[in-house]
Amino acid sequence: MKFLFLLPLLNLAGFLLAIFFGKSVAKGKAHLLTVPFLVVSVLLSVFAFGQIVFDNGTVDDDGRTVAVCSVLAESQDATAADGHGGGHESGHENPCEGVHAVSAATSGVTSGTSGTTDAPAGHGSDEVSHAAAAGVVRLASADGGETDVAQGVAHEELGKRSSHGIDQSFEWFTIGGTTFHMGVHVDGLAVVLCLMVSVIALMIQIYSIGYMKGEVRYVQFMATISLFAGGMLLLVLASNLFLAIFGWEIMGLCSYLLIGHYWEERENQNAAIKAFLTTRTGDIGLLSGSFILFGIAGTLNIQELNDAAVTGTIGGVALTTAAIALFIGVIGKSAQFPLHTWLPDAMAGPTPVSALIHAATMVVAGVYLVARLYGVFAAGVEIGESGVNLIVAIGCVTAIIAAFLALVQWDIKKVLAYSTISQLGYMVMALGAGAWGAGVFHVFTHAFFKALLFLGSGSVIHGCHHEQDMRQMGGLRKLMPKTFWTWTIGTLALSGIIPFAGFWSKDEILGGAYQNGYEIFFVGGAIVAFLTAFYMGRATILTFFGDYRGHAHPHESPSLMTGPLLFLAVPSALVGLFGTPWNNVFLEWVQTFTVKMTDFALFNPLGKVAVHHEVETITYVLAGVSLALALLGLGLSWVVFQMKKTPGDLTERIAALRVGRTLLENKYYLDDLYGGIVYTFREPLAKAVNWTNKHVIDVVLDLTGKSMIEFGKGTYFFDQDLLDKVYDGSAVGADRGGNVLKRMQTGQVQQYLAVFLAASAGLGILLLAAN
């Protein structure tokens, strides 16, 4: 685990090698330079993952006992009170020492790295610390003395794990007396995400060797994918928000470069720019939120921020504003309503890119941020306080509107794109409903099956000679059997059919929403479950069943492409089994070293949500409902699209449906709205500014220039035409002003210069003489 910090660096190295030597040394075989680094990344992640799974995080390979640190939480209050300097004690190069090196010396500042990870806070920390010392291990609850019941539960459940992850950092820079650290925070959540990202990135690179063969800028493509993976890993591991923003923006850059990979076409350029600018618009929120957090907490360390928010050290309007602002960043990055419109356009990039960036990893960056900074979000938007909050609402709305949009797409990649938006909405909804573990679980499962589906669609497109319209497909089941079967597994997983991966995570989300008092959103989620199965059924039938309707000669893809498909099919089918309701080991993994956040009541500072441990039966009922809905969706799609039992012109005959269809086909007119706003205002505004510059400011302020006109005609460097033009355009008032000024300054540069020089020379001589 302590080598995980190498992951971003490895991929950065891969990027640099490929970009500089990809052409010359590797002779265009850039994958030789990038893939090895990804392989090492995967190995390191697997190794770390093994430690999480088998050691359960209590002891790491050095035999270092984690986390029994008695000094802690002593100065949580001091952290924020001391305007700057919260949490910035010495950097710890050595993780082992770092954990113990709680800086009493620098006290008054903070408890620092070691005090942060699980940080029971403020009140009640004494008894907790004792518990820790006794080897019981502190629980990571924030409720301190307030909800004793919850503590009891947590003791039982968490007795064997919890405590610190690994913090490795060094002093990065000091500004205004505040020190920022560059460092990583490794805990269960980070390890699981690292594994997911590196495995999928590796698969996608291997797949790309086949898919991108002979395409332009192959070297840059491979290099950028490596950089992208590095950026995501950096975000995953970052221990402070400032570093996280690095990873966040590096991904933004890579996504811009990859979407616009074929930048000869204006359309692709525009898609790339749209993606970059839309996410960047969200970043206004991300930046502002970070500034506010720094302002109120005096630190950007993620763990410290969580602690501060949970313990109530920071709070109130400022925290709420910060959380909302950060969430705007999430909306942009994770393509949530209303900033989701860039993602379908981003399909302009090569298909492996869509799989990597716009399904499996980058878009979940926003979701990950919420999961990572959960304390801040939970306290900020008051998750668990009432049946609704901003996050859950946005998530649900996104999930539903995108699912509807997926229904009317003909482009196979667009179906998946809208499906992605919808599923991201699901994850956000889960987090907003306090079902932290479910949200993270869905990130994990979704990454595998959605990457699988995207790569499958790429295989279809490749096989059909760059045809993306499903109306030109059909009957590919027999022609592309490997693609078909793996696609089917992906579809079943996404639709939430037992026992495939998506079923378990989706079920957990629905269950979480229901149990935490978000019943309405349970209904919304159930609708989405139905729609998902329906549109996936539609896409599958249109593509693989019936007769081939296109004009090409479809063929199965090469093994470099089907290999990753087969590989990804395995986790798509099976990873869900780690998170069954009766034995949720996934939850244990992601919570290793992490604050226990799933059971929201424990986490909620006010403890208003009751703990639901007795509702197992309802879990199965809910699971049954969601499964039934999914089967219904698939069945209905079979009836409609395969058996064609309904009249095809249904939408023609029923007005309401027609309206709905038009609305969907125009993507709720959101693109038109935004485009309209941008195009209405950009040109005129920019022009107005330019005009102001030329005709107002210049005229008003450039009085000296105007006065030149009368006197400067004979001078050497005088351009009559231009100045006359300006003069003509000048207002009468300006002219008068010019006359006034004229008297002060002759306006003739040479003359002025001569006088000035003579005067200063004279003055100098005079003064020297006087001296």
Next chain:
Amino acid sequence: MEWFDDWALSLATFLPLVGAAILLALPKERENVIKTVALGASILCAVIGIGILFRFDFSGDVAGYQFEANRKWISAIGTNYHIGLDGISLPLFILALGITLLVIIYSWDHFPEPHNPKMFLFLILLLETGMLGSFISLDLILFFVFFEIVLLPMYFMIAVWGGENRAYASIKFFLFTMFGSAFMLVSFLALYFMSTLPSGGHTFDIVHLSDQDLGVLSDLGTTAGRWIFAGMFLGFAIKVPMWPVHTWLPDAHTEAPTQGSVLLAAVLLKMGTYAFVRISLPILPDAARDFAPYIGLLAVIGIIYGSLACLAQTDVKRLIAFSSVGHMGFVMLGIATLTPIGINAALFGMISHGIVTGLLFFLAGSMQHRYHTREISRLGGLLISMPRLGGLLVFTSFASLGLPALAGFPGEFSSMLSAYQPAEGLNEAVFRTFMVIAAVGTVLTAGYMLYMLQRVAQGKVPDEWAGHTFHDIGTFEYMSWVPLVLMTVVLGVFPGILMSVTDKSVMSIFSGIFG
């Protein structure tokens, strides 16, 4: 090494002048000798600069200035030849040395019409003395002299070697700056006459004037302080340039030869912001507090306004010039917060803008050199016709739009960060509004940069250039650009290198003043 400590700054500052004098004595035709002399002078300067870096005590234990020298100059008015460096001026001093060297290297085979390397290099060396002098002066009159010295060479550079509208642009540049300088000088004189040293008498000494404990300006009334501040503000703000006195900048930049644009953007603009940090704020903290919200307002207007104006540009250089208005807005916003973080951010922003925008102007110049046009509508497909130049343009544009891990980001980030919590006595709500507006500005910045890239770097090669073969980046271009590229990455990834230098001085000067 005592000797070095006493003389290093003076040597570095006046060596270019010696070089310039030698150039004057050389016959015009011996171009290679002329180039060698100029290059030699600037290399020698840079070597001294490296020596200074080695001898400079970065530990922060040394209070005040290093390499200090203080000799009587004109006793009648009590002005001294007082020079010195601290963490605030050192980076700018090195930046000026370095950029001049790179500009001279670039000039080797890039002399603009009407050629005449002798006079061109003469002016650059003269300019170097002025720039370096401004950053080491610790006396108001000395500062003023150097500040004005800079004006002439730049004026002639634009007026003689500039583009079509060079006459208009150069005069505009000259008059604007001169106009501001007049007010600045009046303010300096007022400060002098209103100061009282404990030993009696008046002073121009910046160190004495800014020492609040010394009470040199204790007799100064609030209103008088404000007027003096306003006078200096005008002089410095024009140099920065702040909205709405920025209109000389796009013209000057567009018309100036490449070398002139680079020096202007990289160093000259910084003299204005530097003067705020060195002179205005420490000497007149109370007036600064009164003015801060207005400075902040003008700064954020500049950010938005500059970015919007960029979107309307059809000329590559003009676009980059307007982007400077925006970037300097971030710098001024940092200064306006009056906090150590903000001022550090501003200093960082100055250096990073110098490096990144300097590089952008180099690139624009080289594009113009090859295409003989700067019209965005006539360009396109740079990545195809000259992949290296195009790639570098993409890189630099992203640095300029503030991508993390490149130099533009840390300055902008911390500048906005500081606006959340401005110094005591400033209205938080106002500055927080500025913060959000500035954040909006980052999106606009990305917008126009991508717009420029889309039209210049991407796409197909326009028919006009279809048959042409272009030379990609040449040797001298590499030599002058690679250091800037490296610095862009290094400062982006390790901002601490620069911040550790500035932070100590900033803390020691400002933490006491603004609480």
